[in-house]
Amino acid sequence: MMSKFFSEKFKDLAPYTPGEQPKEREYIKLNTNESPFPPSKKAIEMANSVASKLNLYPDPDCKELTKVVAENLGVKAENVLLTNGSDEILNFAFMAYCDKKTKAIFPDITYGFYKVFAQINGVDYEEIPLREDFTISVDDYIEKEGTVFIANPNAPTGINLPLSEIERLVSNNQNRIVIIDEAYVDFGGQSAVCLVDKYPNLIVTQTFSKSRSMAGARLGYGVASKEIIADLTAIKYSTNPYNINSMTALAGIGSILDKDYFINNCKAVCENREWTKNQLIELGFTVLDSKANFLFAKHPKISGKDLYLSLKDKGILVRHFDKDRIKEYNRISIGSFEQMQTLVSTIKDILEK
Amino acid sequence: MMSKFFSEKFKDLAPYTPGEQPKEREYIKLNTNESPFPPSKKAIEMANSVASKLNLYPDPDCKELTKVVAENLGVKAENVLLTNGSDEILNFAFMAYCDKKTKAIFPDITYGFYKVFAQINGVDYEEIPLREDFTISVDDYIEKEGTVFIANPNAPTGINLPLSEIERLVSNNQNRIVIIDEAYVDFGGQSAVCLVDKYPNLIVTQTFSKSRSMAGARLGYGVASKEIIADLTAIKYSTNPYNINSMTALAGIGSILDKDYFINNCKAVCENREWTKNQLIELGFTVLDSKANFLFAKHPKISGKDLYLSLKDKGILVRHFDKDRIKEYNRISIGSFEQMQTLVSTIKDILEK
Numbered sequence: 001m002m003s004k005f006f007s008e009k010f011k012d013l014a015p016y017t018p019g020e021q022p023k024e025r026e027y028i029k030l031n032t033n034e035s036p037f038p039p040s041k042k043a044i045e046m047a048n049s050v051a052s053k054l055n056l057y058p059d060p061d062c063k064e065l066t067k068v069v070a071e072n073l074g075v076k077a078e079n080v081l082l083t084n085g086s087d088e089i090l091n092f093a094f095m096a097y098c099d100k101k102t103k104a105i106f107p108d109i110t111y112g113f114y115k116v117f118a119q120i121n122g123v124d125y126e127e128i129p130l131r132e133d134f135t136i137s138v139d140d141y142i143e144k145e146g147t148v149f150i151a152n153p154n155a156p157t158g159i160n161l162p163l164s165e166i167e168r169l170v171s172n173n174q175n176r177i178v179i180i181d182e183a184y185v186d187f188g189g190q191s192a193v194c195l196v197d198k199y200p201n202l203i204v205t206q207t208f209s210k211s212r213s214m215a216g217a218r219l220g221y222g223v224a225s226k227e228i229i230a231d232l233t234a235i236k237y238s239t240n241p242y243n244i245n246s247m248t249a250l251a252g253i254g255s256i257l258d259k260d261y262f263i264n265n266c267k268a269v270c271e272n273r274e275w276t277k278n279q280l281i282e283l284g285f286t287v288l289d290s291k292a293n294f295l296f297a298k299h300p301k302i303s304g305k306d307l308y309l310s311l312k313d314k315g316i317l318v319r320h321f322d323k324d325r326i327k328e329y330n331r332i333s334i335g336s337f338e339q340m341q342t343l344v345s346t347i348k349d350i351l352e353k
Numbered sequence: 354m355m356s357k358f359f360s361e362k363f364k365d366l367a368p369y370t371p372g373e374q375p376k377e378r379e380y381i382k383l384n385t386n387e388s389p390f391p392p393s394k395k396a397i398e399m400a401n402s403v404a405s406k407l408n409l410y411p412d413p414d415c416k417e418l419t420k421v422v423a424e425n426l427g428v429k430a431e432n433v434l435l436t437n438g439s440d441e442i443l444n445f446a447f448m449a450y451c452d453k454k455t456k457a458i459f460p461d462i463t464y465g466f467y468k469v470f471a472q473i474n475g476v477d478y479e480e481i482p483l484r485e486d487f488t489i490s491v492d493d494y495i496e497k498e499g500t501v502f503i504a505n506p507n508a509p510t511g512i513n514l515p516l517s518e519i520e521r522l523v524s525n526n527q528n529r530i531v532i533i534d535e536a537y538v539d540f541g542g543q544s545a546v547c548l549v550d551k552y553p554n555l556i557v558t559q560t561f562s563k564s565r566s567m568a569g570a571r572l573g574y575g576v577a578s579k580e581i582i583a584d585l586t587a588i589k590y591s592t593n594p595y596n597i598n599s600m601t602a603l604a605g606i607g608s609i610l611d612k613d614y615f616i617n618n619c620k621a622v623c624e625n626r627e628w629t630k631n632q633l634i635e636l637g638f639t640v641l642d643s644k645a646n647f648l649f650a651k652h653p654k655i656s657g658k659d660l661y662l663s664l665k666d667k668g669i670l671v672r673h674f675d676k677d678r679i680k681e682y683n684r685i686s687i688g689s690f691e692q693m694q695t696l697v698s699t700i701k702d703i704l705e706k
Binding site for chain 2: 001002003004005006007009010012013014016017018019021024029032034036037038039043044047050051052053054055056057058060084085087088092095096097099101102116117120121176177188200201209213214215216217219225226229230231233234235236237238239240241242243244245246247248251257290294
């Protein structure tokens with residue numbers, strides 16, 4: 001299907017596959033780690049207030065939003081770069097800090113996009129196996145030369161690496177860049193943003209997609225030293241200076257200002273997660289210790305694939321990965337309490353058959 | 354300011370400079386080719402209708418919007434790829450069709466971003482001088498090997514190349530890709546979209562930023578053969594699959610559906626342009642024959658830079674480029690009739706001093 005003109009360098013390109021979004025029926029969608037809650041009312045109002053002014057370009061520097069995000073994180077505006085989702089800042093990091101001489105290094109089980117970013121940027125990568133229990137062993141990275149990408153909490157396991165271990169990873173070799181992808185940090189993880197002032201080789205990325213209920217708005221960011229942010233900003237201004245639209249920029253400000261709503265939603269997701277986890281364990285599941293808005297679980301009596309298909313048949317979507325080490329598991333996003341009740345009772349029915 | 358970690362390949366990177374957006378006072382902004390009219394009410398309504406559902410990811414395939422855009426252009430959905438502004442599809446084209454073996458070719462006077470796209474993608478480029486009268490000579494491109502980028506109408510001149518000349522450029526060497534960047538086509542140009550079915554080496558790019566008053570929403574697209582669109586889609590899914598947010602996707606549909614509003618706005622801009630052009634000629638300006646939403650003009654008695662500075666001092670922003678061949682000119686975006694009246698009377702005052 002590719003054209004004869006497509007650059008040879010992409011001949012083996014295997015693009016990322018997003019979670020399925022079937023339209024043929026209504027599903028309970030527990031497959032793409034979306035929030036079950038709408039965005040903050042303040043975010044909605046602010047986004048809507050600008051629609052009549054869309055004839056004007058957005059501020060390419062995103063000054064207001066950057067200020068609000070930086071204040072919220074306790075860093076300076078010069079330490080933050082906003083992007084069109086956190087995928088964009090991750091790609092910028094691959095562009096800026098990986099090349100023919102500097103490979104990318106990440107776990108064998110993690111966000112599937114890292115491998116694709118390496119491919120599209122024509123750089124080598126090394127996958128480091130997680131331990132048998134799916135935890136990351138920082139010792140395995142200490143001696144490696146290259147740019148390290150760690151999702152923390154990791155996906156699809158949900159397992160969190162303590163801040164002390166992140167600091168050990170970052171501090172040990174300060175001649176290489178370490179990217180900590182904190183897409184899921186607000187559900188019980190510890191952020192490494194507090195280390196940015198201390199380590200000029202650290203980049204922390206976060207997103208508005210999960211904990212801030214803004215997956216549809218596309219907003220993410222990186223936090224790092226002033227010099228790193230200057231590098232990444234040069235890449236932004238060399239690819240897509242107006243990468244964030246005006247509505248999303250204002251929605252982002254609204255979301256940050258509405259602190260209580262954010263805190264309450266994160267709390268509700270964590271409570272639903274713990275309830276669901278306990279129910280699944282009672283049903284005989286092995287459930288990893290997740291600090292994210294999803295659970296990763298397997299059952300001794302039904303294969304991962306079969307459970308995924310049976311749930312889909314009954315109108316519930318979860319995410320199954322074919323990869324050998326994790327093919328007995330499913331990743332289950334945490335929805336509303338009612339959705340999780342339906343999930344548990346549906347799984348009960350499936351297991352009883 | 355760059356970090357010591359920044360990949361060597363970017364050591365000479367010179368990012369694009371967007372038009373200035375000073376905040377210290379209110380200007381009549383005639384410097385970034387924005388529309389003076391708000392987006393269609395239907396676009397605003399549709400964008401606002403989805404803000405409360407932003408917790409869900411957008412459809413990464415943009416199926417509905419793609420269908421509507423394709424229908425409007427008279428092509429199939431498989432011939433269209435939507436992007437986060439047309440800068441993104443242009444960058445995708447540089448990624449896909451330029452490499453160490455295939456350079457980029459474009460005029461010496463054109464959209465300043467092409468050079469930056471070449472640099473960020475690490476590919477060579479050749480700039481072909483415009484003729485003395487600032488028109489593009491297709492003959493200069495006929496023998497060249499490489500991927501050709503032509504803005505039509507061209508920027509910042511506004512000059513339009515007839516469709517027959519575009520076809521000659523595309524048809525003559527069908528072993529190379531030709532990209533026609535039609536950001537300004539709706540103000541009197543002729544689109545090459547009608548040639549896409551005939552020439553599998555043609556890509557036409559368009560944007561919602563100018564004629565559809567949606568610069569703040571970030572929406573553009575490419576039109577090409579099914580195979581070319583497959584290439585570019587592979588790049589999208591390897592960099593940022595959810596590149597278009599839900600609000601913008603719906604605003605785009607609303608804009609296309611509201612045909613009359615679009616047509617009337619384009620007509621008003623063209624009328625204001627012709628009025629302004631005549632006024633400037635009466636004042637002694639040389640004004641190029643623009644088919645875009647801007648004019649490119651110089652005056653024998655005042656340098657381009659001085660006119661730019663005098664206008665800025667009086668609260669009117671136009672765009673001045675330092676490049677030698679065009680430094681006596683200014684690019685003046687077409688605003689509302691009232692804005693153009695103010696522009697003309699302000700220039701009169703400046704010239705009288």
